[in-house]
Amino acid sequence: MTALSAPVVDPWLYPLLLPLHRILMQGYFGTLHVSGQEHLPPQGPVVWAVKHYSRWDPLVIAQLSPKPLYFMTNANQFVGFQGWLIQRLGAFPVDLNRPQLSSLRSAVTLLHQGQPLVIFPEGGIVRDRPLRSLKPGAARLVLQAEATAPQPGTIPIVPIGLKYDPAPQVGAQIWIQIGKPLSTADLPPNLEVKMAAHQLTQQLQAALLDCLMVL
Template sequence: MTQAPARPRRWLLHGGRPTSRFLIRRGFGVRVHHGERVPPRGGVILAANHIGFADGPLLAIFSPRPVHALTKQEMFAGPLGAFLRTCGQVPLDRFHVDRGAVRTCVDVIERGGAVGVFPEGRRGPGDLSRFHRGAAYLALVSGAPVVPVAILGTREPGGSSRDLPRRGTTVHLHYGEPLRLQQQAWPRRREQVEEVSLLLRRRMLDNLAAATATTGLELPGPLPPDDLDDDPYTGLVPLEPGAP
C-alpha cells in the first residue's frame, strides 16, 4: 500500500504573510513585477533562480500566492526545521531520488496549491548554468503550468551565500509567462523530461533577461568555491542539446 504524502502545514504560511511582509519591508524593499502572470487559482509550479539565502522565504511570502518551496533537508535540523515545517516548506533529499518529496508536491498541486522549485539546486550565480530536471518532471506528472521567476538583489556581488539583503536596498521578483504543458501518463521517458527541462530553462533565461532590463540590476556573480553547497551532478541538463 502506497504511503500517503505528508501534507505540508498551511496556517502560518497562508495566514502569516501580511505580518511577514510588514516586518521584512522594515529592513529592505521588495518589488513584485508581473505578479498577474501567476494563475490566480489551481495548481501551479514557480521555478526560480537561486542566488541567496533569502530567495526561498521571499518567494513564499511575496508571491501572489503562498508557495510551498522544495528546501534542502539539511535546513530542517534543529529549531529552524520546526519553523520551516510550520511554514509549509517541503524537505528534499538532493542526493537520492526523493519520491516522498515528489508525492508531497503533487498533492499540493492537486489540491490547487503552489509549489516553488529552484532548478539550480544550490545558491550560486543565478544564471541557470546548472539545471536539475525536477521542475520539468513535476510539470509532466501534474500538468500544472510552470511560471518562471527571476530573483534579483538578495545577494551583493562578492557576498556570502548566507548574506541577507542590505538594509534599504530593494529585492525584485520578476514573473514570466506561464509555460503550459500536457500531463504525461507514466512512464515518462527521460528524453521527454530532458526536452521540457531545456524548454523551461530557455523560458527562465528569457525572463531573467527581461528582469535585468526592467530593474537595471545584474546577477551577483559566482560564489567562492569554498562557499558552495555539495550538489549532485546527476539530473542536470546541458544549456543546449549536445553541449557538455
Template sequence: MALPGKPPKGERTPVYMGLAATIIPPMTAMAKLHIRGHEHVPTTGAFVLSPNHYSEIDPLVMAIAIWKSGRVPRFMAKASLFKIPVFGRILTAAGQIPVERSGRATVGGAPMEAARTLVREELGVIIYPEGSLTRDPDLWPMRGKTGAVRMALEAGVPLIPAAHWGTQHLMPRYGKGIRPFPRKHIQILFGPPIDLSEFEGRTDQRSMTAATERLMAAIAELLGELRGETPPAQRHDPGQHGQAETGRFDG
C-alpha cells in the same frame, strides 16, 4: 495593474499569518519589491514556480512576492529538517514538502505521491531548477536540473518561470550577512506558464533535459528583461568548469 494582496482566507493559516507578520515588516524596511507579471501566478489550484537563484536570501524575497501575488509560498525542504523538534512541526503545518538527500521529493515515500499531494492540497511550490546558487560569474542562470519539470509534469500543473534582480545588493552571492542600508530595490518578474505539452508522458532523460532547457531559457529571458541585457547564448555548466554543485531540490 495592482497586486491582489493577501492570499485567500483558506490559505492564510495561523502559521503563515504568523510568519508573514514576522518577516514582511523588516523585509519591507530593507527592500522595496517591484513585482510584475503577477497575473501569471494562478489564483487557485496547484502550480510549480521556478525562479533564478544567486543569493541565499532569494527564497525569502520570492516567498514574499508570491504572498503579495495572492498565494501562499511553499518549498521543498530537506526531510531531515522535519525531524527537528518544534521546527519540524512548523514545516509540516506550513505545508512544506520533504525531500530526501538524494534530491527526490518523498511525500508518502515516492515522487509521484509528492505530485499527488501537490494537486490534492492545491499547493503552490517553489523549486529552484539550478539546484543551488548559480556559478555563472555574471549571475545568469546556469544549466538547470530536471526536478521542477518532472514535478510539474507528474502533477499535471502549470510551470511558472520567474526572475528577480537586486537581491545581490541585499545579500551578495556567498555572503553571510545582510546589508540593510540604504534600502534596496528588487525587481521581480513572473512569466507565462511553460508549454510542456509535447513532453507529456515522456520521462526519458533526453526529453526532460530539453524541457528543462526550455524552462531555463524562459527564466534567462525574464532576467534579461529586468537587467536590460541579452542573456548569454550558452548556459554556464559547473560540471565543465570543475565546480561542485550542492544544495536544494534538483530531482
C-alpha cells in the same frame, strides 16, 4: 508524514506570523519591484520555478502570493527550531543527492490538491553566473503529476527571475520578473517521458534566462 500525504501549513501559526513577515521584509529591504505578476495563475495547481540567489529567496517570493506557498527545500535545512518552523509554514524536505520517492509523492499530492508549489530548479544557491544548468526535477514532477491528473496540460510551470541590488543586504532593492507559464501541452505529442522532461527543462532554462536578462 506518510508516503502519500502532503505537507500542511499550520492554520494558527501562519496567520500569526504573516504580519511579522511583512514588517521584516519592509524593514530590512528596500522597494520590491515586480513585473509580470499577471502570469501567476490566481488558482489551481502551479509550479513556480525560481532563480535561487539567496537564503532570503523564499521569504521574498512569499510576498507574491495571497495564500500559503509550498516549498521543496533542501533536507539539510530541517534542523533545530528552523526545521520545526519551516515545516509548519509549507516547506518539506528533499534530498538533493538522493531524492526520495516520498518527496515526489508529497509534491504530486500538493499539485493534485490545487496548491502552488515553489521549486528552485538550479538545486542550490548560485551567484557566480546568471543561471546554472537546471536539474530536470521540476519537469519530471509536472509530467508525473499530469500523468495521474484528470486532465493533461493543466499544471503550468512559471519561470521567475529575481535580483538583489546591489546584494541581499539591508536596504537592497529587489527586482522580480515573472515569465509566461510553460505547459506540457506545448510539447510535441507522443514523446517518451525522458525526452519530454529534457525538452521542458530546456524551455524552462531559456525562459528563466529571459527573465534574468531584463533585470
